[in-house]
Amino acid sequence: MERLTWLVLLTLAPFSLAILTGVVGLAYASFIPASVLVYGILSEPPSGIVVERDVGSRKLAVGGTAEVRVRLVVEGGSGFVFIGDVTSPGLEVVGKNRHVFFKKPGKRLVVEYSYKIHPLKKGSHSLSPVEVIGRDFLGIKDGTYVLAGEEVEIEAYPRVGGIRRLILSKLRTRERRASNHVAPLGPTSTDFREIREYRPGDSLRTINWKATARLGKVLVNEYEPEGRATVMVYLDTTESTAVGSAFHGSLESSLGLVMSLVSLLLRNDFKVGLYLVGSRRIITPRSGVQAVSTFARAVLSAGPSVHHEESLPLAVERSRTSVRGGVAVAVLVTNLTPYNLDDVKNAIERLRTAFDCRVVVVDVNPYGQFGDVPLALSALHKEGLSEGLKASVVHWNPLGEDVGVAVKKVVGGVFSAL
Template sequence: MYSVRAALFVLLCIGIFLLAILTGYYPLLVLSLPLILLISFSFIISPSIELDNLEVKRKIDTTRLIVGEEIKVEVLLKNNSEKTYFLEISDNIPPFVQVKNGTLRTFVMLNPGEEFKLGYTLRFPTRGHFDLGPLEVVLFDYLKIRFNKYSVGKPVTISVFPTFEDLKDFDIRPKRTGVWPGTITSKRSGQGTEFYGIREYIPGDEIRRINWKAYARLQRLVTNEFESERVTDVLIIVDTSGGEMLGAYASKMLEAEVNAAASLSWLFLKHGNRVGLIVHGRHRGWIKPYFGKKQFLRILHFLADVSLGGIISLDYLLKNLLPMILKPETQIILITPLLDRNILSVIHYALLNNYKILVLTPSIYYSMMDSQDKKEFLMGRILRLMKENIMLKVGKLCPIIEWNVNMSLNDVLKYSKRDIRLYSR
């Protein structure tokens, strides 16, 4: 391939030829001889390199990070050949990634056995899975007239996870619980903190569990029993249908849903519960309920790729998936914008199959109604009326929490805690 300098040399030669012909002064052609010799010399000494002679090592702080975090990248390029190369080095990164420090492109003269380090700092403003690399190497001849491009090294995948809050508490009370100790009340006597009832004293019972007031009334020893706390299965459903009508605010609504799903997953998993996930969007998928940090990592990887859309209805998706991945009488948390009336059939189906369901809906119309644009303000009012109409119908079937996305999810759940508990009882 030829560089811009080669094109300029050719244009200059053509200009000299034309000038000599127009003026009739042919000795001017002598001026083009050095340029012709340079171009001919570049044909003889064509730049080439064997890729095995270039060794690339990439050092990265971490390949997993949260939206908004920064990573330092170092790319080491070593010349293992016995030749000297004049190179232009540039690294490939996604177009929206911000370069905070350093540079992605530089020129270097690499002698035999010499090593060059290219370093920079990147900030990732959005979630997803992205590739860094491969390294683009442009080999020039000594006159920078001809060059060849090469891709060196393998790309490295960076996983950027959504942000999530460390929620304090979220009170759910499904009918079905597991056998392991946890934080979910099971409506059975055992180890716990909430009063369950009293029974006759049995030798060996702890003294601190004796109900002395009942003893004074009944004249016999009785023991307090508490409601045992166990683990349960929780299925989180992220529904993105209807977000297309929000226009520029759709991405804010989507991020709120994804962040809420990640926050709730972390809360339930750290308390020992099994958590599963269903995503209804452009990329559909599901994860069976399981427990532990590895499950949280799977969920984060899944949530990193959530996007708006969805061809198959959520109703059809759940009818095929729910019986396979979740037992009846366990907890479903549906995170949805409530902009599609078909959500009512989803809730009806879950209740008819004895699932405990709770709806968490982020509301974006607060931001739209604060806008100075009259069209956005009017659109916000229309969306508010549509959503309130659907919320009235949903509220008759199951508990619902409306979440202003400008507020912390932790505060919203704290204010809604009492209403959820009353419904659960």
Template structure:
């Protein structure tokens, strides 16, 4: 441990205050100078001796343990084991040094530990920002033997942490409301035939099975009706294009549009991989991140580790550049989910990019609504400024509806949703496309 600070304790300040008071009183009543000298020297001598011995390192061992993977905004325990190997009592206030992304429920804990004893302290820590964080050190403010000084000692204990989205909030009943494979605009549900299905297994004939499902060879061998059972093709490819521009930094409940999008899309990747399909993801703007062709539910951690620390930048979306980058990486037909937040200027930039993307892929646009527009429309109109704001918001809403209708006419699966309902919408879009045989 390294000493970083030394300061007088409250006890020493109180003693010195009393001494000064006594000196003043003795001067008023004209006591002897010998008495005044002793009154000053004895406490100062004790304080100097106490300060001298407080300079030496204390024989204390510290062990810190916590889970290195954290969930955003969720409290997580830290265990701190202290062993006092010295022959004297250890009285200390203990704190943990964290990066700015982390906070402790109780910053400082006090302990009094007898010689050759140990104790375990429990802290609660949470993160308020995704990405990398760390615990750098443990600080002990140790009180000296006579209690006149406090010395601060720093023990380096660097622990690297990763802060992931809190999926327990996203997968709650409220957020998953509506995941029922409902039909979506722009997609016609059909029974799949031929290449859209794969043979799964043979089973006994059930009422309602099509005659085409009957396997006559197996039926003749077993002397009872046997049907073929099929499943959806498991080698389809789903690509997510996630807008990482300043529009996605708009604040919503429990985070920004980008936070909600990242949470939902990471959970979508889990569903896609469990279904046996391929998953790729590209964030686009100044910094492009690309994760190609992941398959297998056991590899969902690859998706999470690639994007958990991603944040939107302050630039504007360039859809055409992003689409060209994607086509250069993957031109074989796939389902592309483009997740963004549209404004009144976006449609002119978006349409050329969508048409270019449609030459190679089935495109679904997931637009996260800006709640400020709906909030203005809900406000009561009491003065002229309120009426002006209402009319402006209504004009924006009508323009947006026309733009979405224009996209649907172009064959785009165009979906509007609020940030809190993004997860069921992206899951429904994927499942409906998979079951429809549109790919």
């Protein structure tokens, strides 16, 4: 309506001046705005709108990038075309996902544009359908509204450090068995465990042909692994880790670290267990790369504590009944503060008593996002707090060190603990 008002004024003003001054030539100046005004009144808003959108990937690591490509076609009408979509707060847009184009009369409008998205935290994020609004030049007629496509779900998982080539050397364990054994790269023993269904990656030599023929599905013999050390990871999801932003806080950083550590240990044939302290969720120790998906689902669903009364010592006690056999190393991942220091000490003592194992404490420092001074002061404070712990301590600043570097430090702590 504002454009209409100006065009009417620009059309009438020259006529008015011509009448007042007697200069007839001034009236000719109104022809241009009058022509535009007539065109705007007679024209129809953009129509025949078709939108195609392609999202490069719907599963991304935190910080990963996916390209979104959009193609817009407008067949009829003329005027302005507004197009865009909306991302959830956990998705950051790199580039522009909202544009304005002008549809010329009698010409087909075909445009393409792209932008990138990357998740800031783990979990499910969404990309709304593409919204298109067509308006005539003067904005005096009902516009065209199109909602194209469907909502796109983007699943973000914790970023796993680039440690695929890291091979762990053989590790001598101290589990409660008749004798010491070597992990992780030894062969399987001859102690029969069970008959189970075939999984991709199983050796053909383990197929039980008699059972396969009898039951009509491929079954394999599974034997007890020889020399498979057990590492139990306790991830703190209580209020101690509720520090920092939702995107770069202590808990969010810890999830990526734990997933990276678990993946590395499983690929190197360790048995790994996980307890989410505060969430009361446990994954009993297991081995093999097939177990990675189980841990990934648990980590993706992990969030701030829902059981506020659970502490690290209580989590250790609850895990005793579920963890069968010995544990070589226990890894506690938390944000070490004066408020949870006693709980950490008690948890270390209970782990030593329950499993006769060594303990590694991973202290995640989230205070770097508040500035260099808080980071330096908190680092000094944490060093002092960790001096009295009877465990190997790994301090990690997520903003200053990559996840892969932190995992290598933790692995070094695991080996030094043994």
